[in-house]
Amino acid sequence: MLIKTENLWKIYEVGAEKVHAVQGISLEVEKGEYLAIMGPSGSGKSTLMNLIGCLDTPTRGKYFLNGQLVSQLTDDELARIRSKEIGFVFQTFNLLPRATALHNVELPLIYNGTPSAERIRRAKDALKMVDLEDRMTHRPNELSGGQRQRVALARALSNNPSIILADEPTGNLDTATGSEIMQLFGRLHSQGNTLIVITHEAEVARYADRIIHIRDGKIEKEERLTKQG
Amino acid sequence: MQFLESILLALSSLRANKLRSILTLIGVIIGVMTVIAVVSIIAGMNRYVVDKISALGSTTFVIDRIGVVTSEEEFFEALKRKKLTMEDMEAVRENCAFCYQVGGRVVTVRKVKYKNQYLSDVYIAGATANWPELISGIDLESGRSPTDFDEDHRRQVALIGWEIADKLFFGLDPLDKEIRIGGRRFKIVGMAEKRGTFLGQSQDNFVIIPITTFHKIYGTRRSVDIFVKAQDLESMREAQDQARMILRLRRKVPQDKPDDFSIMTAETFMDLYRNFTSTAFLVMIGVSSIALVVGGIVIMNIMLVSVTERTREIGVRKAVGARRRHILWQFLVEAVTLSLVGGIIGILIGVLIAKLVSVTTPLPSAVEWWSVVAGLLIASSVGIFFGIYPAMKAARLNPIEALRYE
Ligand SMILES: Nc1ncnc2c1ncn2[C@@H]1O[C@H](COP(=O)(O)OP(=O)(O)OP(=O)(O)O)[C@@H](O)[C@H]1O
Numbered sequence A: 001m002l003i004k005t006e007n008l009w010k011i012y013e014v015g016a017e018k019v020h021a022v023q024g025i026s027l028e029v030e031k032g033e034y035l036a037i038m039g040p041s042g043s044g045k046s047t048l049m050n051l052i053g054c055l056d057t058p059t060r061g062k063y064f065l066n067g068q069l070v071s072q073l074t075d076d077e078l079a080r081i082r083s084k085e086i087g088f089v090f091q092t093f094n095l096l097p098r099a100t101a102l103h104n105v106e107l108p109l110i111y112n113g114t115p116s117a118e119r120i121r122r123a124k125d126a127l128k129m130v131d132l133e134d135r136m137t138h139r140p141n142e143l144s145g146g147q148r149q150r151v152a153l154a155r156a157l158s159n160n161p162s163i164i165l166a167d168e169p170t171g172n173l174d175t176a177t178g179s180e181i182m183q184l185f186g187r188l189h190s191q192g193n194t195l196i197v198i199t200h201e202a203e204v205a206r207y208a209d210r211i212i213h214i215r216d217g218k219i220e221k222e223e224r225l226t227k228q229g
Numbered sequence B: 001m002q003f004l005e006s007i008l009l010a011l012s013s014l015r016a017n018k019l020r021s022i023l024t025l026i027g028v029i030i031g032v033m034t035v036i037a038v039v040s041i042i043a044g045m046n047r048y049v050v051d052k053i054s055a056l057g058s059t060t061f062v063i064d065r066i067g068v069v070t071s072e073e074e075f076f077e078a079l080k081r082k083k084l085t086m087e088d089m090e091a092v093r094e095n096c097a098f099c100y101q102v103g104g105r106v107v108t109v110r111k112v113k114y115k116n117q118y119l120s121d122v123y124i125a126g127a128t129a130n131w132p133e134l135i136s137g138i139d140l141e142s143g144r145s146p147t148d149f150d151e152d153h154r155r156q157v158a159l160i161g162w163e164i165a166d167k168l169f170f171g172l173d174p175l176d177k178e179i180r181i182g183g184r185r186f187k188i189v190g191m192a193e194k195r196g197t198f199l200g201q202s203q204d205n206f207v208i209i210p211i212t213t214f215h216k217i218y219g220t221r222r223s224v225d226i227f228v229k230a231q232d233l234e235s236m237r238e239a240q241d242q243a244r245m246i247l248r249l250r251r252k253v254p255q256d257k258p259d260d261f262s263i264m265t266a267e268t269f270m271d272l273y274r275n276f277t278s279t280a281f282l283v284m285i286g287v288s289s290i291a292l293v294v295g296g297i298v299i300m301n302i303m304l305v306s307v308t309e310r311t312r313e314i315g316v317r318k319a320v321g322a323r324r325r326h327i328l329w330q331f332l333v334e335a336v337t338l339s340l341v342g343g344i345i346g347i348l349i350g351v352l353i354a355k356l357v358s359v360t361t362p363l364p365s366a367v368e369w370w371s372v373v374a375g376l377l378i379a380s381s382v383g384i385f386f387g388i389y390p391a392m393k394a395a396r397l398n399p400i401e402a403l404r405y406e
């Protein structure tokens, strides 16, 4: 099992008030799976993704990634895991504005200590995979929204992670561009990547093998989809 | 890679806003510039002064009427003193057992002529024949110095400095030629080697004549400087004490009054000089530390702004796997790059100032390599010291909060 969470809780304390963002989620994801997480705004999707992506630690509960317990690690240990196991795609792209596409894609490889020749080779490969090999030296402000998200996807791919996590990857894109990105996700999945995509659009979620619906920090229901080609 | 990236980033943000950059770096620039300029000027003077002052020799001392005065009152007080006479000198010569050589010297400034050429403002020194034993640093190029015989017979003979030979004789052999000083003819018996300049003044425009001849022509109004050479370093103290007692006795200085003359050694001049340089060093340390602290605070401020502006960037870097030390390094390298650019500019301006000073004033200067290294070290320490707090702040940012930052 690639991902296994046991009764995960995340409680934020805002002043005297406590916000129960994630309330006892137990979840398993297999290697090579394509999972969508759906739910209304404020239901705790992003919070869950941060926990799965090792950006944050749960208040309670256990999280095993590749069999390793990662729910109680320090900042730097989590960073080390992120640099090896996780690739993120954000709604707002989150590219470094002053860096070229190639450099943005190289970033995870810089931090996991990949030697520079191999780093450049792998970054170029990742850009090729998202059909952007001709935009390597462009900066984010010289790219369209869809292209930016493809650079972000290439960045998520470059360190060959165990999971690619995407939080509303099409949220800032028009429908046509969004479906282009989703087709790209499909292609990555067919190449064996494990994907978790957060969305509130059914149109986006239907590319997945399985959809988990979340409400008020709890799993409301789960549905398994059968591919129609 | 990460390193280079941070350096380039710092440089490009400097380039992007030149005026702000100069304002940012001005403290560090002034701080480093002051260090380089002061050290260079003092180093230049050190070489010179040690060299020239020690011409007096460590076993020689001079007794003169005025001495080294450091204030106007002292000067006017000293002017009331009786002048030193040839008899005073003779008394020291006769009675001071520890004094190995005793001589006298009187100086005036005159015009010197040869045929229709002339030089004004030449130092005319009347000296006892033993002066070459008392003053080092004047070597003969040709001929001889005035002798006891010349002194006894008040002969009008002269040893001339290199500049006199050069300007009046244009490289021709001046020996046995006659120059005129105030209408009187002097036969040139010797010529000194070139000595160069000291604090911008030529040391070669002098004429040495027998002291007796000097007195015959110019009278005995002037106070005689008494030069004394002790047997060796050990007897310096005793020689000075003895000479002092002899003069006090002769000049009837009451027991409870200070000397009415002053005794100066090479050490006296060195002390004076050291005093001056330590003051200059103190001023330098004061000015540069204030400038550096101000410069450091400005850099810290700029770095804090930069950390805030780039909160999201830090979040992205952390999300893709940057550890604390990666972020810490990035911002520290940036701060040090900033301060080093300031340091390099400071060094350049400092060197320029030192050069300008040595060109436009008599003060010499020599850029010491260690002061350049010190300048770079100081600049980078300022960068590290004032950059560490913003860098730590950046490194500690929580990735989720940083990513959410608007
Ligand atoms: N850092 C935080 N401090 C306090 N409360 C937080 C914090 N982050 C999230 N929350 C709260 O936790 C709950 C879940 O937030 P989360 O961002 O996970 O929702 P979401 O499902 O991603 O919503 P959306 O679809 O709008 O992105 C919300 O009520 C939110 O206000």
Ligand SMILES: [Mg+2]
Residues within 6 Å of the ligand: A045, A046, A047, A167
């Ligand atoms: Mg969200």
